[in-house]
Amino acid sequence: MAIQKRARGGRPSKGDRHVLTTRLPVADAEKLFAVADHQGQSASEFIAHAVAEKLAAIDMTFVSGQEELPIGRIAS
Incomplete structure (x- = not known):
């Protein structure tokens, strides 16, 4: 019996990435989320850019x- 490959949904890979963590003041984080959302990006995409x-x-x-x-x- 052949092994089936699972279907992968979602967005295509953006390549190798390194996970970083930072802590922002709450007011800055709220502004970041609002601006990223307005631009149709995730907060992670906004920060990376x-x-x-x-x-x-x-x-x-x-x-x-x-x-x-x-x-x-x-x-x-």
Whole structure:
């Protein structure tokens, strides 16, 4: 007897995701839920989009924590 594959409903996968948890003040959370609902998004989608926008504006070369060594000044 062949194993049947279960039908999967719902939305297609959005790919690998990492679950994050945060705590917001109640007033901010209520505003977030209202805005996300108005835009037809879940709160999770709204937060993911807002974080992606913020991260896109950050230059990662300054975040790496490593600086260039001043070898040119020492060698001369």
